[in-house]
Amino acid sequence: MLFMILTRHSSVTITYLMNPIITDPTSLFRPGSRLGQVLPTYEYRPQxxxxxxxxxxALTTGSNLAIEAGTGIGKSLAYLVPAVTWVIKTRKRVAVSTxxxxxxxxxxxxxxxxxxKLIPDLPKxxxxxxxxNYLCRFRLRSRLARGLFDTRQEAATASRLLDWAETTTQGILLNYPHPLPAKLWHRxxxxxxxxxxxxxxxxxDCFYYRARRNWEKSAMLIVNHSLFFAGLAAExxxxxxxxxxxxxxxNRLEDACVRHFGIRVSQRRLSQILDYICPVAGRGLIHALAHQAGIVENIEKEVGFCRNELLNFFQETESLLGPDAIRLRLKQPLQAVPVSALNRLSAxxxxxxxxxDDEHLASELxxxxxxxxxxxxxxxxxxDLDTENAVQWVERTGANNINLISAPLDIAHKLKELVYPGFxxxxxxxxxxxxxxxxxxxSSRLGLDxxxxxxxxxxxxxxxxSLLFVANKIPPPNHPDFxxxxxxxxQRILKASHGRALVLFTSYxxxxxxxxxxxxxSYTHLYQGExxxxxxLQQFRNDTHSVLFATQSFWQGIDVPGESLTCLIICRLPFEVPDDPRLTAIAEQLRKQRIDPFNTYQVPTAVLRFRQGFGRLIRTKKDRGVVCVLxxxxxxxxxxNSFLKSLxxxxxxxxxxxxxxxxLRKVDNPDI
Ligand code: SF4
Structure with a gap:
């Protein structure tokens, strides 16, 4: 029998259609259960x-839990099913953050x-x-009405977006079916x-506020870590x-947390803000004021002044790096920081x-x-250079871009103070x-005590x-002949594997x-960044014998099941670069506590990354392949040993x- 419960929670109303039959969600995973009927590929997995x-x-007793779930367990269902059962039973709300x-x-x-399908009366x-990520109807229409696009092509794309806005229900960038320049979307x-x-x-009719109203009515909300932290901090x-x-x-929670609680000021981002009002070329916001020459002149003057101040400051900062360095940790405050120029333009x-008298213009200004x-x-x-709790550095990323970064060192206490007690x-x-x-x-990084x-x-x-091959006959990576x-x-490995390989590096x-x-x-080579x-990834999947050379983000999160990834080559153990400012600062802190930073921080960090890389190889029960560690x-x-024992x-x-x-021969000819 189904019945409906309306409940007030956190001053919102959630509608639950409650099915009282499911008392133990674990039973849904057992052989002969309903999961086998709704999931064609079902097989019983005790894990x-x-x-x-x-x-x-954990949910029913109000306790905290950390589970390492090896690839192939089907962990999403293993937490979603108990979680939805719990919200049905308790009429509470759960967040899933990725x-x-x-x-x-x-x-x-x-x-x-x-x-x-398993639980038909699932709440929202x-x-x-x-x-x-949400389209703003007001900005789009206002810009179109005022002709505030730089080129005809941009204006045509914006008109297409307007048509799309009439048909899409969510207005989310992810769902827009055509390529879209990031610069246009941000406007x-x-x-x-x-x-x-x-x-x-x-x-x-606003997509964003409609989505928010929808979130309020939902018993389960799927968010991402960065939105989760933004939600915590929002006034x-x-x-x-x-x-x-x-x-x-x-495993990525620390990265997300560091980014959220840190500071990043980017030269490129500041240039974009100034260009938005008054670009060096093209039409900025100022175009909408063309009929008020005095105001235009004043804004141009103020933007020009600010631009110069910023340029001087960033040139000065870049000179600290010299011609070759990519980043420099700061121990002294920088000089002539253009705070007053920014505030002056803002005023x-x-x-x-x-x-x-134009409301669009007023809100944009x-x-x-x-x-x-x-x-x-x-x-x-x-x-302020808070060197006790954070580390500050400047870094060069590409031409004409300097970033100023401050990153907190200890995330565990922030999570323990701001996150865990709230749930x-x-x-x-x-x-x-x-x-x-x-x-x-x-546990020490995330405060999981x-x-x-x-x-x-x-x-x-x-x-x-699978097979793990370690190349012990070539020199180690720090040798000049490596x-x-x-x-x-x-080349020998690729010949033996007929391409079908992902080659992972630790730097570009x-x-x-x-x-x-x-x-x-014989094989197509694909390179990250091109x-x-x-x-x-699509090309790598489709062209079975292609070889993908990659670094950084490809160590984790990519999923290439099947023959295309038969061979994984790990060129170097993924230790963080020794001059990474956050690593150096954490190492100093540990040394002060008489703790060896190499074995307690650098090795475990590299092991986790190595395991992520290793996990790219076998994605399904049928996958077979070799991991070559050079x-x-x-x-x-x-x-x-810490690396080997973690496999x-x-x-x-x-x-x-x-x-x-x-x-590899046997992979291709299982009968030999
Ligand atoms: S409410 Fe805000 S986000 Fe929504 S359309 Fe209006 S201005 Fe844009």
Whole structure:
């Protein structure tokens, strides 16, 4: 029998259609259960049942839990099913937070429909993206009406967007079916500094506010880590109140937290703000004031002054780096920081906004003034150089761009103070949380001392389906001959694997040096940075024998099941670069406490990243392949054991290249 409950929670109304039959969600994972009927690829996985049981227990007892769920367990369902059962029973609200939007959309588009088949009376589940992902009808229409686009092509694209706005229900960038320049989107997306809220003529129809009303009515909200933290910090409630939170991709929580609580002032971003009003070429906001020559002249003068001050400041800052350095840790405050120039321009724009009789123009001017003010405040905060709790540095990224960055060192206490006490249960999960089977490292980084921990192995048959090859006959990576020897070996491996390989580097520099030593013969070579990530991955999947050379983001989160990724080559153990300012500052702190930073921080950080890289190889039960590690330190050095002990126990290890060749032959001809 179904019945409906209306409940008030956190001053909102959520509608629950409650099915009283499900009392133990764990039972849904057992053989012969309903999951087998609704999921064609269902197979019983005891680890999945165990995970679901622990998630259910944590939610119902109000406790905290960290679960490492090896690849292939089916962890999304193992937390979603208990979580929705819990919200049905308790009439509370749960957040599921992921690091990537990719996983957010996978959860809402693939997993939740499946859960709905299992539990037909599922209460509302919504996905929430950051506000800049929603189209702002007011900005789009206002810019079109005033001809505020730089080129005819831009204006034509904006008109197409207007048509799309009439048909789309959500107005989310992710759903727009055509390529869209980022610069254009940023001018027409929801921007909190320009939004007119209740005064907006499109308020009742606004995509963003409609989404927010939807979030309020939802019992489960799928967010991402960065929105989650923004929601915590927002003065007005950005997200509805949640009772419990499940962090998937919890291994990335520290990154998200550091970004959120840190400061970043970017030269490029500041130039974009100034260009938005008064560009060097093209039409800025100022174009809408063309009929008021005096005002235009004044704004041009103020923007010009600010631009000069910024240019001088960033040139001065860049000179500290010299011609070659990429980043420099700051121990002394920078000189001539242009705070007053930013505030002066901000005041001038606010004054013009007050006098403007055009409401679009007024809100855009005020919004820009607010951004300049916020940047001035960030600069002031940055100059405090809080070296106890954070580290500050300048870095060069590409031509004409200097970033000023401040990053907090200790995230654990922030999470313990600001996150965990706000929820009855906090659940963390990821395929990689342990180092050599221990939770100690992640626990110290994320402050998990009040968490129960559980490690569940991957159900994949690594003993039979994969092989680990360590190249112990080439020099170690710090040897001058390494690149040459590594490139030769990569060619031999690619010949044996017939392409079908992902080659992972630890830096673009290393990738570029090695790729130049590898002639492109029979197989297509793809390089990170030469195409957008999604396109690159699509080509890599479609062209089975292609070889993808990549670094950084490709160590984690990419999913290429099947033959295209038969061989994974890890060129170097992924230690952070030794001059990374945050790493250096954390190491100093640890040394002060008489703790060895290498073994307690650098090695575990590298092991977790290495495990993420390793996890790219076997994505399904049918996948077979070889991982080639070209860094012999994994065998030669004492710390190598931490890496090896963190891999599946049954994984065979060889140093014989012939065995790799034999293994790959067998992959292609299982009968030999
Ligand atoms: S309410 Fe704000 S975000 Fe929505 S259409 Fe209006 S100005 Fe844009």
């Amino acid at each position: 999945q049942e165990e995970m679901a049981s622990h998630v259910w227990h 690091y990537t939007r990719l996983l957010q959309s996978q959860l809402i588009n693939q997993d939740i429909p499946l859960v709905r 589940v919504a996905v929430a993206y950051g506000q800049e 027409i997306c929801r921007d909190p500094t320009t939004c007119r809220r209740n005064d907006c003529p499109y308020f009742s 007005t409630e950005l997200l509805p109140k949640m009772d419990a939170v499940i962090f998937d991709e919890a 001038s724009l606010n004054k013009t906004a007050r006098d403007a 005020k919004g820009t003034a607010r951004k300049l003010e916020d940047t001035a405040n960030s600069l002031t905060e940055f100059m 009855t249960s906090t659940i963390m999960t990821s395929a990689t949380l342990t180092v050599a089977d221990e939770f100690g490292f992640i 009040q968490f129960k921990t559980l490690q569940l192995d991957s159900p994949f048959d690594h003993g039979h389906n 690149n040459q020897a590594g490139a030769k070996l990569i 520099d290393m990738m570029n040096r090695v790729r130049n030593l590898i002639p492109q013969h 195409l957008p990530v999604a396109q690159l 860094d012999r330190r994994i065998l030669d050095r004492g710390y190598g 599946p126990k049954e994984l065979p290890l060889t140093t014989s290249f012939n065995q790799v060749v034999r293994f």
